[in-house]
Structures are given as structure tokens and as C-alpha cells.
Amino acid sequence: MDAPAPETRESGTGSPGARCILAFTLETQEFGLPLDAIVEIIAHGHVTPVPHPEPAIEGILPLRGRMVTLLNLRRLLDRPEREAGSSAQIIVTETSGDLLGLVVDTVTRVMTTSAIPEPLERVAGLDGPDPFEGTVRSGDGRMILLDLPAILRGLE
């Protein structure tokens, strides 16, 4: 129940500015998550639903003898549900000894950025802490960086 360990954000990167980011998509929008807390990426499937007041908590999935709690990012970020039958991937993160799997559409790549994220306007209709760290440039568009510790705080 403690706040997630601080190392989920700042540590692990070499020079102060440069960070490794895992990029993924939800619908057509590109998102990014710092690589530090990520354990692995697995395919979505065979979810066992568990009732929870937070609708974005989808259920659980066994992973090598441990149970991963699944968080549907589309639901968390108030986006339309995936079409039935479309595939999805799970980004498994570990904080304070528990595994949380973020359900995303497709993981695209790993990139390095040293840019300071530009703040994003607060999205209306979202409860809890703002889950975004800001946006950084990616290719010719902009990628939205997620703030995992904030997401976790929102779930406590």
C-alpha cells in the first residue's frame, strides 16, 4: 500500500536529461512510458475478470507463478473500447513487489529523449491525479508521456 518506489522514474538513466521511453499506441495516438519500471511485454489474452470499483482494472493474468493485475489504459484514459477481436499487448511493470500490466494496443518501439516534456492541458472528465507527464516530440508528431507514479496513486 505504500507509494510506489521512487526509482520508477528518475533512476536507471545515464545522463540527467536522457531517458529511455517505450512507445505504444492507443487508437492512433502515440504514448510513451519510461522504461525503468517495465519488466516485460506480453500478449493480451485469457484474462480472469475480478470485480473492482475502478472499471479500468480488468482482472488478472498469471505470469510465471505470479499474478499480474491488468489496467486497461483505454478505459483509464477515457477512450473508446477496443474493437472485439482486435489484439492487444500488456506492458508489465513492477512496483513495490506487485506486478501491474498496462493493456495497450501495440508496443511500437523504444526511443531515447532528452527533451523536457511540455505540459499538457488537463483533460476534462478524468478523476484523480493527472496521469500525464507532458508531451515530447516524436518523429513529426508529439508523443504523450504517461506518469506511472501518478497513475498508481490514482489507484490506491
Added chain:
Amino acid sequence: MPDEGGSPPDRDGSRREFVSEAEEILERLSDGLRELERVFAAGTPHLEAVNTIFRETHSLKGFAGLLGFPDIASLAHELEDLLSRLRLGGALDGTILDLVHESLDALFEVLGCVRSGAPARGDLGTVSDRLRRATATLVPSPVSSLDGVDLPPGVLASLTEFEERRLRELRGRGRRLALVRLRVDTQRLEDDLAEATRRTGEMGEVIATLPMAAGPDGGVALELLVTSERPLRPDDWPRGLVSGIREIAAPGGHVAAGTPGSGGPPVAAMGEPEAQSGTLRIPVSRLDDVLVRAGDLSIAVAALEGGVRAISERDPEDRLMRVVDPLLRAIATRLKALQRGVIDARLVPLEQVFRKVGRLVARTARAAGKEADLHTLGADTEIDKAVMDALAPPLMHLTTNALDHGIEPPEERQRAGKARRGRVVLSACRRGPSVVIDVIDDGRGIALEAVRAAAETRALIAPGKEITRDEAWDLIFRPGFSTAGRVSVVSGRGVGLDVVRRSLRRLKGAIEVRSVEGQGTTFTLTVPISLALVPAIIVRSMGRRFAIPVGSIRENLRLDGSRLRAAAGDEIYDHPAGPLRLLRLDRLLAGRSSVEPGGEGRYALVAGGGARRTGIIVDDLLGRQDVVVKPLGRWLRDRPGIAGATDLGDAGAVLVLDPEALVAGANDGRARS
């Protein structure tokens, strides 16, 4: 148990599961019997072999009883009686051995019938009768008396039947006998005691550990009753653990006096030392590592089995699969034996925790101005070390409560026509995969009216509302019932019972209470023998599978549609033992994702006692399986009714339910408990 008994038992899964599990027990019984034959023929002591068979018979009885095969349970019961006479020294002979063989044959045969679905009655009854007659002819053998042994009467009285017999046997072989007084530090009591016991075991045998009145300066005094071949000296133990040794009886010598027939050979002739089985002390975590690995391996094997099954179903003629399948099954069986072996290695007798409670009684009673004795039964019942450790606080709590609130002051007892000294009894026995512990006192019982008034004051019930006994028993476990502090308003119990119930739930166990005003109170605790592997029934409901720990299920009902009726928004089932409230899992566990509503609801698993007694409706019973319960992440850990999840090696995780909490949540009207 299901009203229909064993005749048309639940079709498919659960019957097959029962048969294969029961056959495994019978296989082990046969092995045990072979061993017994061997030692009997060799003329060597057969107590160990009898003990082994006894234990297996006992599990078979519990298991058959639990799953509703009364004929098998009753034969096992008769066999158990016979074996327990043998354990107490009844003379073993060829006729008895034959009878045990015949019992096993009959059991194998009836299992075959259960497997094929054919009705089988006849034979079991006859064998049961013969067992009963044979048991009657067995008298516990006379053993050498303890004449000439100057054992303080208090010590002799506190020995269990087993300890006393062991003492007589060893005296019969001319061992020395001594009381070794230990000085142990309260802080490190368990460690010191374990250390002292281990050291003593190297020199002789500890017959019993006897608590003494508390020593001065906070230390605790204990005495070990020890038999040994050589005289013992305090410096045989390290760190001044031993403060004194009192020789009770010299070697051999006068033990034979007045005991014809056991004159026994002189000590010198004993020559051969007893075959000492070596003991090894290792950290529990090492065993746990092995267990976790075995568990992971069995998940992998289950996945492999699933694959083979899928291929075989598609092509029953697949030659490779026909070769692989039996091999795989053999691996699975051995793996199970391996897991069981490791789990057994973690088992310890409940004795330790009973003694811990025992040490507390005299002081607590004195502090409360009561006079009371503690009696323990079944202290040799084995249970997983972790479960035993976790049982200590609730048992101490219940015992303190019994002394504080249950047992009356001596004068009041006398006025009520009771003995001045109250009795608190701790009694344990194994029932299938569970251990059942009763905490019994002969005090004033729980006063219904007092519970009602207290509940009213705390707004747990509407003012002026009448309550039934079952409702009262339920109320005393409610959080908030006892927050009034130390001053006990209730003339019975109620101090922190919600805490006790919560700790039992954590152990995947249950607690129930029965009380008669003026006569006493009994708390019954049921806990699984081990938490590493929890025996569970796998059920299907809403198109999904769930695992329900066997320990929290009281009955397993096949629903008869004509006995169902609706009342006040609930479904009620006309059960022979009274109306039973039914509960649908979809009401409690429905997620947002679309689930099949309704379902066939062919079975109900009954959980909860008294007012909480409730049947959980499920569509199908898929089988019985030992599951490794994995904790859920912190976001889901406190979901009511869910104890964790397990991986059965095929697609997805299976939720492990906590029926007590489900039933409690439904009864309290909200999903809290």
C-alpha cells in the same frame, strides 16, 4: 453430507476425482500393510507401521465423509478403531492382518463400482461388522507397570496416554528416568526449548515437556521428562539451560518388581541400540523453496497434460500421444507424492501451541480470580508449522476469554452446583484435509439477552429487535461488537472475536460457536493442515472456473429444482436440516464483462454456520485439486470473498474464493465484514 449418500453420486468430475484420490490413499495403505506384514514376520516392533496405516485410514475416513460416501467412511471408521487398539498394544496376529487385507480389498472393489457408476452395497457392511467384532476382542496389552518409579503424581497425571505408554516401554527396557529442569528466557522460549529438546534427544528421549509454575524474575521454568541410558549432567546442555536434574529411576533394576512377564532382559543384553533415525534441523524456507519449485513444475506438467489431451481428442489414434499420455500421468502422480512429502516434512504436532496456551492458563486464571484447569486432547495432531504459529494468537485469545468471561468465580460456581474449579479443554483432531480444534469451557455460557442488549447499544440491530441464538452467535463476531473496551458488558464473550475470526480467515479456516447458558461455550476452529497446497473443489459458475477451499465447505449439495423457492428476494432451498439460503456467485462477483446470467445452478456448496449458513450455487463441480494459492496484487488484495488466485496450468488464472467472507458479506448486507 449429500442426502443421497454414495449411490448415485455427482456424475462426472467430482466422482472421478474422489476415486483417484481414494485409490491413492488405498495404495499407500497397501504399502503400509506390506510393511506391517514384514515387521510382524520379522518379529520387530510394529508400532510405527501401525501408526502409518492408522493415519492413512484416518484421512480416507475424513475424505470419504466429506465428499459424501458414508459406506466407505464407516468402514474406514471401523478399521481405524481396530488400528487404534493395536496402537495401544492390542495383540497383532495373522487373523487381524487378514481382516485388514480384506477391508482393503473391499474398499478397492467398492471404489471400482463408484468409478463405473454401479451401485455397490452388500460387502462393506459385512466387513464392517467383522471389524467391529475383532476390535472388541483386542485388549490393550498390559505393559510393565511404573512401580518403583517415584514420579510425582502431578507429572504422571499430565502425561498423555501415548506418553505414558512410551514411558512404560522404555522403562521396560531398563532406561534411566530423570526430570530435567530448564531455565529458559521468556523472550526466546521457543528457541531455547527447541535447543534443549534437541540436545536431550541426542542423549536419550524426551517423553514429555512439562510446564512449571512461572519462575521468579520473569523466566519460565519447564521440566523435561527424559529417559536415557547414561546418567545426565547439567553441563550436557549449553549456556546454563539446565538448572537441575532429578533422577527418578535408576537403570533397569527394580522395574521388574511385581510385573511378571516383563522381567525383561538385563540392560547389558539390550546391547543393540535402537535404530536411531537421524534428525536434521533445517530452516523452513529451504523446504518452501523446494515446494515452490515442485508447484511450478506441477503447473508445467498440467499444461503439458492439457496439450496432450487436446491432441488426443483431435486424433485418438495418435501413436506418440498414446505413448506419452501414461508417462505423463506417472510423472504427475510422482510429482504429487513429492509435494506431499515436502508438505509432510513441514508438519509438526499441535503440542507446541497447546503448551503455549497451557503456560498462560494458571496466570490468567489467578489474575481473573478464577480457578481452572486446562485439559488437552489430540496434541499429537500434526499441522503445518506456519499454520500452527498463526493459530497461537487466536487460541490464546479464546482461552483468555474463556477464563476471563466464561468461567465463573469459584463461589458462583459452587452456588450453581458446579465444581469449584472450572475446566477449559483444547481438543484437536484431523478431519480430512483440515484440523478441527475445539476450545471448550464449562462456564456460564453466552447470555442471549446480554448479546442482544450490547448489539442494540452499538446499533448493530434495530432497537427492541428480538434475536435468535444463531443471530447472537453471529453478532459476537461482528467488528464493533466489542469495542467498548476492557470492561466486559457481556456476560459471555465478545472481546475482539472479530479479530479472531479475521485471523482464521487468513488461514483459510473458519470459526463457529455453540453455547448453552449456564453450561458453557465451545468454539470450533477449522483450519487446513497446510497452506502451501490448499485442497480445493474446482467449480464452474457463470462460465468461469473458481477454486473453493474444501476446509470452508460444510456440505456439497446436488440441487433438486422442486425444493427451490423464493422468499423476500432470496432463494431458499428446502434442506432436510432446515431451510437453506442460497446465493448466486454472479450477484457477488459479477464483473463488468458480460457473463452468462443464471446458469444451470445444479449444485450448492454450503458454507458458514448458524445464521450465516448459506449455499453458494454453482453450475458444475469439475473436480477436487490441491491448489497453490498466489496472492493478488495490492490493488485487488482486499476484495471481499477472494482469497487469491491459482494457476492450474491451462489458460488463465482461477480465482480462489473465500466462502466464509462471501457468505458474511451477503449476510451483513454490504460487501464489508
